[in-house]
Amino acid sequence: MLKLNKIHHVAIICSDYEKSKHFYTEVLGLKVALETYREERRSYKLDLEVGGQYQIELFSFPGPPGRPSRPEAAGLRHLAFEVDNIEEAVFHINEYGVVTEPIRIDETTGKRFTFFADPDGLPLELYER
Incomplete structure (x- = not known):
């Protein structure tokens, strides 16, 4: 039987890194654990702490496709x-x-x-x- 302990992280890909970084850190007040720029991917990865127990990984990639959320789309x-x-x-x-x-x-x-x-x-x- 597989034993899952907890959710480790949730990954989010954003279209505007600075705007999303501001939203998650300033508006929602999440603490930055680590910020990394990956030159080969032209991508940021921002690790954010949620309540000292969980983590959100905020990614930026050049030109990510949009994802429908309304009307209710399949998926998360x-x-x-x-x-x-x-x-x-x-x-x-x-x-x-x-x-x-x-x-x-x-x-x-x-x-x-x-x-x-x-x-x-x-x-x-x-x-x-």
Whole structure:
């Protein structure tokens, strides 16, 4: 039986590295663990810490193709971040001009959540603990 311990990282390819770097570090407040420029690929790789336990790898590649997310496309649906207080989190990212959907209630868990998008339209979720 295969034993998976935890999710190690999530990889995201962005179209505008500086814009996405600002979004994930300044707006979402993720800590930079390591930033590497790979000359042979003309690509940055930015390792970001999430809650001291998880990692997002932000990649830039020249001219990446777009990926549909709406209408609901097959594949990874969204990336969700847990927050302690959804109103505070929404207020914070709204201050940066990030548009969020109205806060909803998860019918199964009774927890509150909302969706928003990163600079490339990747669907992201805030989910209250």
